[in-house]
Amino acid sequence: MSVLSLTGVCLSFPRGRRHLVPVLADVSLQVDAGEVVAVLAQRAQGKTSLLRVAAGIQRPDRGCVCFEGEDLWGFSDRRRSRLLSGQIGWVGPAVPDLDVPLLANVALPLFAAYGKREAYARATAALERVGASECAEQFWASLADWERALVAIAQGIAREPKLLLVDDLTVSLGLGEADDVTRLLDSLAKERGFGVLMSVSEAGATGWSGRVATLAGGELLETPRLLAAPGNIIDFPGVGLGSRDPIRGVSS
Amino acid sequence: MGRSTAQLFALSAGEAVLGLVIERPGNSYQLERRLEGRFGSAQFAHGTAYQAVKRLSKQGLIRAVDSDRAPLSARAEVGGLPATAYEATVEGVEHFGGWLTASTSMPPVREELHAKIAFCGPADLPRMIEIVREAELTCAAQLEDLNERMRRERRLAGDDAWRRLMGVIVTAGDAAWWDARIKWLQALRQYLQRERQRYEAVQGPSTSLPRA
Numbered sequence: 337m338s339v340l341s342l343t344g345v346c347l348s349f350p351r352g353r354r355h356l357v358p359v360l361a362d363v364s365l366q367v368d369a370g371e372v373v374a375v376l377a378q379r380a381q382g383k384t385s386l387l388r389v390a391a392g393i394q395r396p397d398r399g400c401v402c403f404e405g406e407d408l409w410g411f412s413d414r415r416r417s418r419l420l421s422g423q424i425g426w427v428g429p430a431v432p433d434l435d436v437p438l439l440a441n442v443a444l445p446l447f448a449a450y451g452k453r454e455a456y457a458r459a460t461a462a463l464e465r466v467g468a469s470e471c472a473e474q475f476w477a478s479l480a481d482w483e484r485a486l487v488a489i490a491q492g493i494a495r496e497p498k499l500l501l502v503d504d505l506t507v508s509l510g511l512g513e514a515d516d517v518t519r520l521l522d523s524l525a526k527e528r529g530f531g532v533l534m535s536v537s538e539a540g541a542t543g544w545s546g547r548v549a550t551l552a553g554g555e556l557l558e559t560p561r562l563l564a565a566p567g568n569i570i571d572f573p574g575v576g577l578g579s580r581d582p583i584r585g586v587s588s
Numbered sequence: 589m590g591r592s593t594a595q596l597f598a599l600s601a602g603e604a605v606l607g608l609v610i611e612r613p614g615n616s617y618q619l620e621r622r623l624e625g626r627f628g629s630a631q632f633a634h635g636t637a638y639q640a641v642k643r644l645s646k647q648g649l650i651r652a653v654d655s656d657r658a659p660l661s662a663r664a665e666v667g668g669l670p671a672t673a674y675e676a677t678v679e680g681v682e683h684f685g686g687w688l689t690a691s692t693s694m695p696p697v698r699e700e701l702h703a704k705i706a707f708c709g710p711a712d713l714p715r716m717i718e719i720v721r722e723a724e725l726t727c728a729a730q731l732e733d734l735n736e737r738m739r740r741e742r743r744l745a746g747d748d749a750w751r752r753l754m755g756v757i758v759t760a761g762d763a764a765w766w767d768a769r770i771k772w773l774q775a776l777r778q779y780l781q782r783e784r785q786r787y788e789a790v791q792g793p794s795t796s797l798p799r800a
Contacts, residue, residue, distance in 0.1 A: 376728070378771055511760050539767030540760050543735050548728045552774035553781060557721060559729040 337405055339499045339531035340367040340390055345399030347385055359385045360396065361554035367499065367531040372522050374545035375535045381552050383535035387501045390533055391424050392416045403499065421449060425497030425530075427488045429505055438479075439463065439472040442491045449495070462490035466520060482513040489517070493524060500525070502534040506541040518544040601632050603687050605640040606676065609650050610684055615671035616641045625744065628737045641674060649680035705776070710791075713784040717777060724773040731766045734759065 347360040359382040377383045388394035392408040401408045446455035463469045468486040506514035522544035525532045542548045549558035620637035644650045653673045738759040745751040
């Protein structure tokens with residue numbers, strides 16, 4: 337069963353009294369557990385809106401948004417909110433800069449759901465898993481873009497989501513860094529079995545995604561889906577990450 | 589008759605196969621597989637490596653290796669018959685060195701779709717939009733194919749850090765090409781759709797749009 341299924345989704349935003357700006361036009365897309373789907377689009381083409389709709393943050397004008405087969409908008413606000421703070425993770429290029437060390441920054445949003453001790457344990461484990469444990473005592477402002485991306489992923493996976501929505505995380509990263517970050521997402525998706533819907537602005541950032549869809553003018557184009565061959569799921573050795581190899585999930 | 593512009597600028601299968609032989613001797617079948625794995629984006633025809641091996645051998649740039657001297661990895665049998673392994677000659681290595689350090693030509697930018705867009709009229713807009721949409725889907729499929737090959741190549745590179753790094757860079761070059769292509773097609777599709785709406789608002793349904 338698909339973790340996420342969008343069917344015939346339409347979304348537009350009003351401009352003045354008479355005009356509507358179409359953002360998504362009859363968009364259909366599925367994301368399965370353990371797979372990474374990349375949506376390639378230029379700026380201001382509705383990438384973030386698509387992810388907001390998938391997360392249940394933005395209600396579409398028309399169409400169905402299903403999480404694990406259930407219509408998100410058939411849920412109560414409370415249940416949808418709970419999903420967003422648990423089973424649906426959001427990863428963006430920035431996490432809130434709370435002027436606290438990053439371990440606390442990752443742990444704080446987990447307090448309500450897990451309590452302080454468990455929240456810190458989860459935050460520590462997530463930072464370690466993505467290879468960013470050295471950043472735990474640092475502050476957001478002191479991090480390089482690539483480290484920020486890792487911390488954002490750590491925050492996204494700390495709740496052990498079933499669906500991870502990644503919003504243009506690689507936009508400010510260099511060639512090798514973007515490759516490492518997307519490869520980490522692929523590795524995590526396979527290891528933990530969550531689906532990833534990732535928006536990207538550059539084709540180079542789609543390297544580790546199983547499928548690529550393109551979005552422009554509200555229209556999402558996707559090549560017909562092929563059955564995934566079991567042999568396609570391979571554990572690849574890390575590239576240039578030395579002893580902390582978050583891609584393999586073990587120290588090399 | 590001279591070669592077409594596309595042929596002039598295309599990656600030569602000869603140089604690619606010679607480079608593979610220098611990197612590691614192998615038989616034609618293995619070279620065909622390695623050519624596909626490393627340079628699949630160049631879309632060489634099936635059997636290209638076999639032809640290249642014959643040509644390079646005739647030119648004295650590669651030669652058959654005694655079966656006893658061939659590396660174990662190159663002694664594989666193909667279809668039940670022992671396959672001849674090839675290694676580079678001194679001339680082959682020199683030729684490749686010259687090719688490697690020579691200036692690189694620029695590929696042609698314009699092709700068939702550009703011409704279709706240049707000649708289309710308002711009545712052709714619906715079909716042009718379809719063609720652009722098809723081209724965009726094809727590019728996305730090519731990108732997926734490239735990604736798949738890149739992952740396979742990474743696996744084959746194993747612990748060879750240099751080869752992995754060069755693989756990342758070459759793949760990034762391919763991806764940048766597809767990226768530019770997809771972005772152009774996306775912008776084109778939106779532009780043609782706007783034009784179609786504009787004409788239909790003035791003229792009625794697209795079937796009545798005037799030809800250029």
